[in-house]
Amino acid sequence: MAYQQPPLPYADNALEPYISATTIGFHYGKHHATYITNYNNLVANTPLDAMTIEEVIIATANDPQKIGIFNNGAQAWNHSFYWNSLSPDGGGEPGGILAEKINTDLGGFDKFREELKNAATTQFGSGWAWLVLDNGVLKIVKTANAGTPLTSGQTPLLAVDVWEHAYYLDYQNRRPDYVSTTIEHLLNWEFAEKNFLAAK
Incomplete structure (x- = not known):
């Protein structure tokens, strides 16, 4: 029952110019x-x-x-x-029920963006920043190395990879620029909403 690598949901150049x-x-x-x-x-x-x-x-x-x-x-x-x-059509702000939930639980999209960027840029060394649903409440969390919200009973909605191999060829040591660009231009809100609705 080998685990198969899922195909990329887009062409390898589809995220350019943000990720090469x-x-x-x-x-x-x-x-x-x-x-x-x-x-x-x-x-x-x-x-x-x-x-x-x-x-x-x-x-x-x-x-x-x-x-x-x-x-x-x-x-x-x-x-x-x-x-x-991530999506070549991503970025911007979510709509509908997820936007309402972000307003209720995280204080609005601007605060969400600030908190996710902070989690991703302050993760010391390698790791991840996540938007998760935790007992019905949206939270921003970060995990080190291979850590995942699955082991904390949380439902991941979105992830930002902050291992150096995710950004170093394009951004060198400018992790904050990679994170900001990902949030502004690439986050796949349709995927996040699908995960949110499935977990409700």
């Missing part, structure tokens, strides 16, 4: 693919192979003996989620 085809080639074609290969090799011929990747991530999250499985599985899943969090 070169970055996508390395990020999706090398980094993401390697996590999936490593994960499949680690769970092959074990009871974990019969479980979904989400079940494996939760089952191995706090087991030091299975840290390699968790790291590769969580990174495989996080990246699959991240690609869908």
